[in-house]
Amino acid sequence: MSTYLPHPGATPKCPHCDQRGFVIRPIGERAEAQACECVKTCPKCRDTGWVSTTDDLRGPKGRCDCQHVQRRMRLYAAANIPARHYNSRLANFEIDGPLQMMAVQAGMDFLTRFRPGEPTRGLVFHGNVGRGKTHLLCALVGELILEHGVSARFVEFSHLVADLKVAFERKSGAADVLEQLVGVDVLAIDELGKGRNTEFEGTVVDEVVSRRYNANTPLLGTTNYTPGVASGFANANLARPQATAPMLSDRLGERVYSRIKEMCDFVPVKGEDFRQRSTRAARRPR
Ligand SMILES: [Zn+2]
Ligand SMILES: [Zn+2]
Incomplete structure (x- = not known):
């Protein structure tokens, strides 16, 4: 795939754009x-x-x-990359241990492997909040587009559901919203499994994932839930012992989960919570 592509009309060595225009x-x-x-x-x-x-x-x-x-x-x-991730790149991801290094490597491998129109295994980054999973996802979407000229789209799980709900209720536009999510070369879904876990959510996610599965087009994602055998406890708000915490399969349903498992490698992103760490660093006396 093509990578760096200078704009013929840009100034060589431009300090702002590096001649990308x-x-x-x-x-x-x-x-x-x-x-x-x-x-x-x-x-x-x-x-x-x-x-x-x-x-x-x-x-x-x-x-x-x-x-x-x-x-x-x-x-x-x-x-649709969020403003706070405008500068998120694989190269500036803060590595804080071997698992995070492997997560960045998995992202780089995906960029090397991926060819539009050819089946490629996607990635789902999983781990607790604040581990930089969304940074990695936005970095991949940005690099696919800007370095490789591939169409890619970032969507937050709950926004995806809300957009489709509005479209279905209006009885128009749902097909267009779905088409955008299905037709793009790479779809990146942030926070898989987050939401109220309604039947509608399940149906919508099933539709998007099934159509990408059938078209053999890759999916990238993040989730705060753990992949693995279902615990049978889908509701995250109920108090329960740790052993019965909801798993990703509980949140998405077995069918969607098993498709994602066939399409993607699950990549753990662990390490110190960087939100807490930056708060601590800010408080540290000078
Ligand atoms: Zn020209
Ligand atoms: Zn410039």
């Missing part, structure tokens, strides 16, 4: 890709978007590289 910024609730100020009229196509692919000027034309850069920017705009 765009910068990523947090705007409102989303991370956005914006054209860098250094971009001038494209010297290859004069902003027509087309270049000759042979020496014959009347011969066949191909898309200019500047168009490929713009396509990546459009894909990034559609990816």
Whole structure:
């Protein structure tokens, strides 16, 4: 797959964009890709978007590289990455132990393995809150789009359910919402299993996961729940002994869980809770 793609109209060695022609910024609730100020009229196509692919000027034309850069920017705009993760990359993930190192490695392996249109095993990062699972997920979505030109979409589990619920209640648009989630090269679902665990949620997730399963298209995800044999306790709010804590399969149902298990490797992300750690570091006397 292609990787670094300079914009022909960007300034070489631009300190803001490294000649990519765009910068990523947090705007409102989303991370956005914006054209860098250094971009001038494209010297290859004069902003027509087309270049000759042979020496014959009347011969066949191909898309200019500047168009490929713009396509990546459009894909990034559609990816829905939250603003707080605009700068989340695999390279700046804070490694705090061998499991976290392995989680980053699993992400890098996925990027190397993945080819659009070919079946590729996805990943589900699991572990307690505050371990950086969403950072890893957003990093993968961003890198798939910006470095590899692949369409990818980030969606938080409870938002996915809420969007579809609104669409179903309006009796219009549900097919479009589903199509966006099913048609994208890589779908990344944050917080799998989080929610009220209603029948509607189960049906919606089943639909999305089944269709991706049948189309052989990869899924990435995170969850605070543990993969493994169902405990039979789906309700996270009931007090119970540790041994009967709800597992991911309890939350998603056996059918969805077993499909995800077939499609994805479960990757533990453990280590010190970095939210607590940054609070402690902030309090530490100087
Ligand atoms: Zn620039
Ligand atoms: Zn051009």
